Amino acid sequence: MNCEFSIKTFDELTSVDLYHILKARSQVFVVEQNCAYQDMDEVDFDCLHLIAHQNQALVGYCRIIGPEFNPKKSLEHPSYSMPAIGRVLVLSDYRGHGLARQLMTHAIKHCRKKYGKKPIIISAQTYLLSFYQSLGFIPEGDYYLEDNIEHVVMVLPILKKVKVKKPRAVSSEGSGFVTKLLSFLLLVLGLMFIAGLVYLMT
Template structure:
């Protein structure tokens, strides 16, 4: 599925943008999930809003909560010990949705990939990202690298689990030094010389 993605602050959203965002959130999180809850909150003012458009129509959406406004915290129970304590303050991705008629085409993955890349660029490549995931989507978020943390819990009557995306450190492979390679070559050459000498001596012995 080919879509155009845009990321805007709340002040950059047009009234038309805001109308379609709130309509989509109401359609998915309130009507579809049969969950009457207060969707519009004070966080929207401080979030970045990622919108997926197809032919100028909103088909997907999520919001990025900056670290300083994110109340969802990780206890780093499954974190790499090398992660510094100041990374307990991390961005969050939430209100992830794809309209029903556009599901099954990989749009959710494209959108999350865009959101993760933006978090890495804006808040640092080594800073973890946290989400509150509905448990039926656990395998989807795990496929993106998120790790479940803690027990399941109810949020507005729906089962959720906290998940964190950590940065996987690349393991450096030490290259064999030139001296080591040279020494190995000399040893092999010496062994080959001994074997050749023994072979010649064997032939001479048989000829005598």
């Protein structure tokens, strides 16, 4: 599915942008999931809002929370601040075309570009576990209920580059010794061959 992606701070959102974002979030997280909860929170003010448009209509959305505003912590690294991705949604008419993967890929790339090589944390609904694992996220800890829906903390780690050790070059001294030894053995074999020929001829 071909979409246009835009990313804006809260202050850059127009009133029309904000209306469609909140409408989509309410439609997916409140109505579809039959979950009465307070979707609008104070975190929105400090987020980046990633919007997927098709023919100028909002079809997908997520928000990116910077490390300095992110209350979520990794269980393995509780003192480490990292960016988070949340409120990930694709409207029902546009699902099944790979848009969620495109949306997450854009969000991950933007996190890397803006916040550097830091792990990224999410609070994933467990029915989407395999989807997020396919993007490289690793579950941490036990499942838990949030607004009566089962979730799990997942972290996308930074893959460290493994340095391949180059084989040691043989020192010139070592190679010189081997060359001399081989030359000596060849000389001995040559002399023995000649001695053998002389013996046969006499």
